[in-house]
Amino acid sequence: MPKGHGADVAGSRQTGGVYAVLSRGPGGITLSEFDKDGRPLKPGRTVEHLATEVARLERDRPRWVWDDTSTWYPGLLRAGVRVERCVDLRLCRAILRNSALAAASELAAAPPDAWDKATPDARASSGALFDLDEPESTGGPVEEFARQRRTIAATSDPARIGLLLAAESAGALIAAEMRFAGLPWSSAEHDRMLTVLLGPRPRAGERPTRMLSLLERVRTILGAPDLNPDSPPDVLKALAAAGIPAESSRSWELQKIDHPVIGPLLEYKKLARLLSANGWNWLDANVTGERFHPDFVPGGVVTGRWASKGGGGALQLPKQVRGAVIADPGWKLVVADAAQLEPRILAALSGDRGMIEAGTADDCNLVTVGAASSGGDLYAGIVASGAVDTREHAKVAMLGAMYGATSGEAGRLLPRLARTYPRAIAFVEEAARAGERGETVSTRLGRSSPRGAVTGYDETATEADTSKRRTQSKSWGRFTRNFVVQGTAAEWALCWMAGLRGRLRAFGGDGFLTDEPHLVFFLHDEVVVHCPADRADAVETEIRAAAADAGRLLFGRLPIEFPLTVAIVDNYGEAK
DNA sequence: TATTTAAGCGCC
DNA sequence: AAAGGGCGCTTAAATA
Structure with missing residues (x-):
C-alpha cells in the first residue's frame, strides 16, 4: 500500500483516539466512551441534554459513533453544534459486509441482521417497516461498533478500508451540513427565468402561454386538434397519421426526422420538462428562506456514489436553472470540478504510465481554463500521443472503454486506444471479464461490487436460455467494468470533500457553519463553496490542496494529477 | 381508487 | 444484428 493511507482523511492530527458511542434506548440516550482499541474508558452514562453534552465533549475531538448520521446530526446542527468526525455504523456496515478485504471476517459470515437494513426513513418509504420476520437484533451501537473494529482489524489492509470508512462517515456529516446550510437560491431570479422561457405563471393545471402557442402549431401542422402532447402514444399516433x-x-429519435412539426414539438417537450421538473411548483416545494435544501443520500448508489431523494432532485439540478443559485450579498460561490476525473482514475488504478503522462501538464496540453491550473487536458494528451486524431474522439473512446461500448464510434476507436494504453484498457477489460464470470470486483479502497446474478452453465438449458444468460453476463460485465472506475472516483471525491471540509474548518474562524466558508453543493466530481468574497481566493487554494491530498491518499506517490476547473462567481450559472 | 410500471429526460 | 455505466423525478399508462 502506498504511503499516506494512515493519514486522517480530514487532514487533522490523531489525538487521543476516543470513540464516543451514542445509543438511544427506552431509558433515553446513553453515551459510552472507548479508546481506539475498543476498551471502555468509563461506564456508560445517560445523557440529559444531548446538544450540550456533545458540544462539551467535542472540545476533546472524539469520533462520534452512532447508528445513522441522518438521525442524529440534523438536530445537533439545529442546536448550533458541529462535530468534526464520526463513525456512521450503518454506512460502515454496508461497506464491511460486502468488502472483499473483509471476506474472511466474522461479519462476512454473520447472518443478515437489523444493521443491514436501510435507515428507518428509507424503510418506512419502502413499506418494510413492519417486517415481522426481522431477525433478532444483534445488539446496539456499542456491540456493533466493537464488531466492526474487530472486522477492520482482521482485514487484509486495515488502513485502506479504514480510510474508506472514515471518508464515508465524513460524507454523511457533509451531507447533513449541506442540507442544513442550503444552497443560496433566488426565487425572484428563478421566477424571472421561468417567465422569460414559459410566459407568466399560469393557474394550476393550465399550460403557460409559450407552451400553448407551440402546442397550437403542432396540432395545426399535424391536423390533430385534440393531440395530448404529454402522452407518448398519442404523439406517435398523430405523427403516424401525418405520415x-x-x-x-424520444427527443433524440425525433431529432433525426426532417419535418416542420419536429421543431415546435421538441421545443414544447423541452419547456414541458422544465415546467414539470423545475417550474414554479418545484420552487414552492423546495425553496424556503431563499435556500434550496438538497437531500443527499451518501452511499445511496452501489458504486459508492451519493444518491438524492425527494422532489428537489439535488443531483439532477438542470444547468437551465443554475442561474438562480446566487451568492448572498458580499459573498461568492467557488465552483470547482475535477477535470476528466474518471479517465484519470483509470490511469491511476491501472498504473498506465502513458495515460498518466497524457494527463500531466506540459506545453501541448496545458489546461487553459483557470489560470493556476496544474495538470494537463487528458484528452489533448491522448491526441498528442497519436492514438486518436481529435479531442472529441479521445473523449468518446475513453468513455466507451469505461462503459463497455463495443459498437459505433467508440467501438471503432477502442483498438487504437488499447494499442497506445494497453494497461489501462486491460484493467477495465479484466474487471468486465471478472463480472462475466460472476466474480466481484473492488474499488481502490475496498468497496466491492454486489454478487451478480450470473449463474453457471447448466446442461438442461435450452439454446435460448444460454443466449439469454450470455446477454446477462455481458451486461453484468459492463457493470463491474464501470464499477471499479466510478466507485474509485467516488472515493476520490469523498476524500477531496472531507479534506476540504477540514481545511475550511481550520481557517474558518470561530463562527458557526454558515458564518464561515462552507460547502453548499456536491455533484459527483464537483463542489460548490459559499464564502465571503474576500475569502474566495483562499478557498480556491484550499480546494486545490484538498484535491492533491485526495490523490495522495488514494494513490500514494504515483505521479497522477487531478487538475480542477475553478470558477469564482456570483451565480452558479456563470460556472461552466 | 390506489399503487406499480414504463417512458422520457435531467444529472454525472 | 446489435451489443453504454450509475442514478431520481414527473407524468401517463397499466394493473390490482
Whole structure:
C-alpha cells in the first residue's frame, strides 16, 4: 500500500483516539466512551441534554459513533453544534459486509441482521417497516461498533478500508451540513427565468402561454386538434397519421426526422420538462428562506456514489436553472470540478504510465481554463500521443472503454486506444471479464461490487436460455467494468470533500457553519463553496490542496494529477 | 381508487 | 444484428 493511507482523511492530527458511542434506548440516550482499541474508558452514562453534552465533549475531538448520521446530526446542527468526525455504523456496515478485504471476517459470515437494513426513513418509504420476520437484533451501537473494529482489524489492509470508512462517515456529516446550510437560491431570479422561457405563471393545471402557442402549431401542422402532447402514444399516433414514421417519441429519435412539426414539438417537450421538473411548483416545494435544501443520500448508489431523494432532485439540478443559485450579498460561490476525473482514475488504478503522462501538464496540453491550473487536458494528451486524431474522439473512446461500448464510434476507436494504453484498457477489460464470470470486483479502497446474478452453465438449458444468460453476463460485465472506475472516483471525491471540509474548518474562524466558508453543493466530481468574497481566493487554494491530498491518499506517490476547473462567481450559472 | 410500471429526460 | 455505466423525478399508462 502506498504511503499516506494512515493519514486522517480530514487532514487533522490523531489525538487521543476516543470513540464516543451514542445509543438511544427506552431509558433515553446513553453515551459510552472507548479508546481506539475498543476498551471502555468509563461506564456508560445517560445523557440529559444531548446538544450540550456533545458540544462539551467535542472540545476533546472524539469520533462520534452512532447508528445513522441522518438521525442524529440534523438536530445537533439545529442546536448550533458541529462535530468534526464520526463513525456512521450503518454506512460502515454496508461497506464491511460486502468488502472483499473483509471476506474472511466474522461479519462476512454473520447472518443478515437489523444493521443491514436501510435507515428507518428509507424503510418506512419502502413499506418494510413492519417486517415481522426481522431477525433478532444483534445488539446496539456499542456491540456493533466493537464488531466492526474487530472486522477492520482482521482485514487484509486495515488502513485502506479504514480510510474508506472514515471518508464515508465524513460524507454523511457533509451531507447533513449541506442540507442544513442550503444552497443560496433566488426565487425572484428563478421566477424571472421561468417567465422569460414559459410566459407568466399560469393557474394550476393550465399550460403557460409559450407552451400553448407551440402546442397550437403542432396540432395545426399535424391536423390533430385534440393531440395530448404529454402522452407518448398519442404523439406517435398523430405523427403516424401525418405520415411521419417514428420509433418512439424520444427527443433524440425525433431529432433525426426532417419535418416542420419536429421543431415546435421538441421545443414544447423541452419547456414541458422544465415546467414539470423545475417550474414554479418545484420552487414552492423546495425553496424556503431563499435556500434550496438538497437531500443527499451518501452511499445511496452501489458504486459508492451519493444518491438524492425527494422532489428537489439535488443531483439532477438542470444547468437551465443554475442561474438562480446566487451568492448572498458580499459573498461568492467557488465552483470547482475535477477535470476528466474518471479517465484519470483509470490511469491511476491501472498504473498506465502513458495515460498518466497524457494527463500531466506540459506545453501541448496545458489546461487553459483557470489560470493556476496544474495538470494537463487528458484528452489533448491522448491526441498528442497519436492514438486518436481529435479531442472529441479521445473523449468518446475513453468513455466507451469505461462503459463497455463495443459498437459505433467508440467501438471503432477502442483498438487504437488499447494499442497506445494497453494497461489501462486491460484493467477495465479484466474487471468486465471478472463480472462475466460472476466474480466481484473492488474499488481502490475496498468497496466491492454486489454478487451478480450470473449463474453457471447448466446442461438442461435450452439454446435460448444460454443466449439469454450470455446477454446477462455481458451486461453484468459492463457493470463491474464501470464499477471499479466510478466507485474509485467516488472515493476520490469523498476524500477531496472531507479534506476540504477540514481545511475550511481550520481557517474558518470561530463562527458557526454558515458564518464561515462552507460547502453548499456536491455533484459527483464537483463542489460548490459559499464564502465571503474576500475569502474566495483562499478557498480556491484550499480546494486545490484538498484535491492533491485526495490523490495522495488514494494513490500514494504515483505521479497522477487531478487538475480542477475553478470558477469564482456570483451565480452558479456563470460556472461552466 | 390506489399503487406499480414504463417512458422520457435531467444529472454525472 | 446489435451489443453504454450509475442514478431520481414527473407524468401517463397499466394493473390490482
